[in-house]
Amino acid sequence: MDINSRPLGRRDFLRGSLAAAALAATGSLAACATSGTGTTSQSSAPAGQVSDTNPFGVKSPSTVDAVIFNGGYGIDYAEFGGKQVEAKQQGVTVKVTPTTKVAQTLQPRFVAGNPPDVIDNSGAGLIGINTIRDQLAELNDVVEAKNYEGTVIKDTLYPGVMNPGTFDGKFIVLNYALTVYALWYSASLFDQMGWTVPKTYDEMLSLGQEAKGKGKYLLGWGKEAATYYQTMAIGSAIKEGGDEVRLALENLKPDCWSLPPIQDVFNGLKKIIDAGYVKPGGSGTQFTAAQAQWSDAEQFILYPSGGWIENEMKKQTKSGFKMTGAPEPTVSSNSKMPWEALHSTAGEGYIVPSQGKNVAGGKEFLRAMLSKDAAVNFAKTKLSSTIVKGTVPADGFGSTALQSQIKMLEAAGSNIFSWNFVDLYGMNTDQLVVWNSFLSGDSDVAKLTKGLQDITDKVAKDDSIKKVQVS
């Protein structure tokens, strides 16, 4: 054989490989420019007939592709909603897919122009709304449509629940679960000890002393949830200083963290930390473990959190705990907003990508979720209210936490506020670091302020980040 008489030289081999590599490399370079740019699929026009019972004209038969965050609320409530759609719209099937990492799972589908029809964009791995807001369908027609009972959806919702989903005047995120932020405590423990809920930071400080006398700490935290204290601090500062505080933070104003109401709150917290009323070690404790120190071991007595806390700690709550919420404290008794004012927003942000194959189907799914059966089902099984009013009976399905949420909402009336900048610009991760050191007593108010201001300034100065103007 020829190969024996003339061995394949190493140089020949290498030369061949170079030629092959050069050829292939140019090919892939050319491909590279286009590989990221998937075809922009044109959303198929709804072929279904638009009618009162089918306001968005869902095609039949068709499939609705729903991707639901599988977190604290699970996905069974969404499957329930899907069944409602299937019952109302003949021939339409709803495919509910759970995911725990929304951004990672769906990023390739967005790039390829093939996103799902409706997404529950929630959890730690959510897609920053700022990144995709140009690719979302406006949802005004959903809230203007009639629900399955024949009432216009808009009239059935709690006030202000559309605000957190509105960006530059466009309503693109339907936040489904109503969340009340509060200071949570055990009503039974407080009754037994004769304590009252503190309404200001000074009252909190003196309660801290009483608790210490009983061998308990006042507050505690977990490392992934240190910014719950930021949420409480901002809430307190907005009540104290009114809307101007909120707007300064939302619009990333220079020195916004140095506004007097915010500083007063920070100083109030610092006094509590310095007095040793905060359970140490939080910056090294996993947050649900820290929360169990409150709800199960009762090592500390107050915990700022959202209304999901009851569901989250269901299995780690002492029996007879009577979890109850109170509005976040103010600085002084003559704050601009009353103590009853409430930081409440809606979570579980549902979005409908405008490039989805079945946009009308996605909207129909939301319509079903906002109708009575699905909303009541959510409240009952998750012990948490949706944005739909009147789905929770007075006994709160036996939950003291849910009862207190509804009571707080009633007491607050129209004094309900919320903000978006932390999630909108993805600041939480950076802020956690600053708060962990503040709560563990390693830093002071000046360091905290500077740390938070640096994070704000970094976003404000970065031209590549689109800003949302809030007024």
Add this chain to the structure above:
Amino acid sequence: VTALSSGGLTTGVASPGGVSSSGGLRRFGSARWRRRNLTFDKISFFLVFLVIPVAFYIAFVVSPFVQAAYFSLTDWTGFTPAMNFIGLSNYAKLFTDATFLQAMANNILMAIVVPIVTLGLAMFFATLVTVGGSTRGNIRGLRNSSFYRVISFFPYVIPAIVIGLIWSQIYDPSAGLLNGILTRLGLEQFTSFAWLGNPHTARWAVMFVIIWGLVGFYMVLFIAAIKGVPAEVFEAARIDGAGRFRTAISITIPLIRENVQTAFIYIGILALDAFVYMAALEPGGGPDNTTLVMAQELFNTAFTKGQFGYACAMGVVLAVITLAYAGLVFAVNRIFGGKSEVGE
């Protein structure tokens, strides 16, 4: 690729048996090609051992690299098909980004400490187990050395993420094993001490976990290398009066130099990544970002901040640092007299 291979194949199939210059080859037009005897054997060898692997390599390794490098020059958000070319401004931003620079510094510290401590310990144990035994009779390790060998390999069998989760429980301030033992010993200052939450201890605590998990593996690697050294060498050294330490420094390490170098590169790359350990131990970057690593910052920038272009720039910098690290290890080895040709 297709032109070369299909042209070549036709030739090979049409004229098996080694025709030196057939019509198919003339298409290449080069005299050099014509002179070569491109037989079926040669062509099929080229194809199977060269073209296909190279094509795979380019499609699945090189092209993503090139693509990432290109994305690093754009403002791609990661969720749109469209992106704008913005030149080097991502890199300019990167080198003024205090958080990223801190992550880089953390990684570099880890790439220095973790390999030295891990490999130092691994070498120490490997020596004990193989040649550190009784100085009488045959060269051998300590008594029951095979038992120690198995025990020390255990941590490596556990996946990194599990190691991270186990240790995050051990380090728990209030309910963790470590503080439990320390307070039981009467060290009251460790009550609720947050090992992973204190800026002075966090980075050492996580490095300890990484080292704990890897010592066993590198120990086994070194044992295998030392076993490859003829026992006579050690006996000769002993006759010349060398003690255990002198033997390790002057005989063992120079003789297994290439293994040490390879180990350094592997563990250095791991220390420059460290994502898995950090995801379990310090998902938020640790107190004052003292344990934040570049891979975490990259992930966070890409997926929570929606800045894939910027994240790609971080990836490119991470790749460059990794290559520089490997280059440094080679250079150090060469300076100290090693042959540079590794793998031959």
